[in-house]
Amino acid sequence: ALFLVRLPRTPLVRLPVLVVSWVGIVMVGAGVLGFGARAAGLAPSLGAIPPHMPTALAALLVGAVWVTAWTIAVVSATRSSR
Incomplete structure (x- = not known):
C-alpha cells in the first residue's frame, strides 16, 4: 500500500x-x-x-470505507504521471 503513495515508474x-x-x-x-x-x-x-447488529453494521461500514479508500488510492496512483 505504501508503494501507492509514490508509485515507481519501473x-x-x-x-x-x-x-x-x-x-x-x-x-x-x-x-x-x-x-x-x-x-x-x-x-x-x-x-x-450476527447477534449484535450495531457492531456488524460498524464492521460493514469500516470495510466499505477501506475498500473505497484503497480503490481511490489505486486509481489515483494509476493516473499519476509521477
Missing part, C-alpha cells in the same frame, strides 16, 4: 503493485459483500445473523 515494480492492489480490493470487497449478505440473512450458509 514497470517491473509498478505493474505487480497495481495488480496486487486490485486483487486485494476485489478480495476485501467480496468479504464485505459476503458479510453484508450474512448480516442481512440473505446467505444463511455463511453463518448465523
Whole structure:
C-alpha cells in the first residue's frame, strides 16, 4: 500500500503493485459483500445473523470505507504521471 503513495515508474515494480492492489480490493470487497449478505440473512450458509447488529453494521461500514479508500488510492496512483 505504501508503494501507492509514490508509485515507481519501473514497470517491473509498478505493474505487480497495481495488480496486487486490485486483487486485494476485489478480495476485501467480496468479504464485505459476503458479510453484508450474512448480516442481512440473505446467505444463511455463511453463518448465523450476527447477534449484535450495531457492531456488524460498524464492521460493514469500516470495510466499505477501506475498500473505497484503497480503490481511490489505486486509481489515483494509476493516473499519476509521477
